[in-house]
Amino acid sequence: MAFDELSIIDRYLRPLAGEGSFHLMDDAARLDVPADADLVVTADMVAADIHFLATDPPDTIARKALRVNLSDLAAKGAKPSAYVMSLGISEEADEAWLRSFTQGLKADQAQYGIGLLGGDTISVRRGPVVSITAFGYAPKGRMVHRFGGRPGDELFVSGTIGAGTVGLAVLRSERGPWDALPASLREAFVQRYRVPEPRTALAAAIAEFASAAMDISDGLVGDCDKLAGASRCSASIDAEQVPYPDGIAGTADSSVLARLLTGGDDYEVLAAVPPAGRQGFEAAARRAGVAVVHIGNLTDATNPPEVLFRGKPMDLKSRSYVHGGEVG
């Protein structure tokens, strides 16, 4: 297909244009920040065969590209407001691809109450590559960071850990306990790999109660190391307390659990909550309709970080997942 940016904007992107975008008729947007809010900015880029498979349904590629950003905002205590998108496409992006891709964005814009502010659409030699910068508002002075946690703070995770890793394993036809699951459940894991669930509903509870938080994109264990390190703490996680997805939790031996704990694409929130705020946080999460589970604690920095299973340190070959790490 001949590349025609103006036609792509007219046909597919203009219906997504939000407030401040000037209907995508200008070279830049204007973002009006409420006086009682901190403007939180995050950027994530996803590329074919690194963060998604080039053959994935285009609407899921779009939603993943957007949602990994919304996940970051939620973990900072921020409600999303708008985003800009730069999209690099090559020949695979025909009209049907673009229609599906932008329908995915449209559905998520409605779900999260956000609009497209602007961006760029370019031809690349190998695509797709989707770069999104997302904007959100945290209550003034209440943006939550990786740093800020203290020894003794309780560690919580939202949702379940490992579904994205299982979904990718199913897509790649890797053997594992998921082979014994019903096809519908395997498909649910694939769907979860393709379309994460950012914990936007939890943002207010995080802003009110968390001393530190981040979203889990590269494996719970390695990301917990990062949060603890930024907070000048260590951490202790009890692998038996971690919430694993239905269908896997019961069948999993410790080597599978290790994989779930260190695999990528969870896009759940890891939050440190001071003990005095624990009850308030749990109640706020309940009201928000997001399951949160206590999995361990921040500890004094003189301890090595540890992941315990049946009271003993787990054998973890690696602590983090590297997207595209296997292709150099």
Next chain:
Amino acid sequence: MAFDELSIIDRYLRPLAGEGSFHLMDDAARLDVPADADLVVTADMVAADIHFLATDPPDTIARKALRVNLSDLAAKGAKPSAYVMSLGISEEADEAWLRSFTQGLKADQAQYGIGLLGGDTISVRRGPVVSITAFGYAPKGRMVHRFGGRPGDELFVSGTIGAGTVGLAVLRSERGPWDALPASLREAFVQRYRVPEPRTALAAAIAEFASAAMDISDGLVGDCDKLAGASRCSASIDAEQVPYPDGIAGTADSSVLARLLTGGDDYEVLAAVPPAGRQGFEAAARRAGVAVVHIGNLTDATNPPEVLFRGKPMDLKSRSYVHGGEVG
């Protein structure tokens, strides 16, 4: 090279971290907007062999990626403040490449007084691809748009038109009047293609005097069509008034001029200024040290847009340049 995002951040990106970036130790940044300013947001993505050549010096790739965004801000009347960058790299991006690339950013950050807020570094199958979202401040209520021009407004361009087009032609060894130029002048055109000159110094004059403005990235004629269209006007340009670069202006016949007028990569400003503001705009541009030249006018929308040469309409095969358009 094995892809290691954390090492890249530590070694190359952290020295670029600006205010609100939390030393790139967090998942998101905070942007504090002055009360007397409009926050202007723009995003541009550049990719190898589309917007730059993969073999270009890495520092020039970085500077081009940044400067095409600063150029948009300037044309909106905004001074740049910060940017986020998502960088997709593949095997070509070794340590030397990354060092040069980030040195280019560092030099431009110092020149324009801006800092890196955050972003993402990923592995891609074919790179580099650089996506930048840049932020700037316009005086409150004074952001300038493509729309807003009126029939009779005077059209001005900054700098010269066509240097980027000539630079790319030299790089591609295409024949033309530039073959007769001294090597140093040909090299200056190449440098200009690789490293545009955003007209940041002109931003205040644009905010004060322009009714509409945009940066010229896809050819003066086509971009003028866009500004006029967004302003519900038509336009008339006198090709003999357009400022061409030294060395080309005198040697150029009308077919070469047509190419300069419709080629890409100028990154100059096209501004519409109401007649009453013309003297003030010219004086403000002079004080800013940026040459601006009157090239025509916005006209009533009932006229077709026209480019005159010696009093007659020029024969233009196309009106815009499409980056990567030739590769589909």
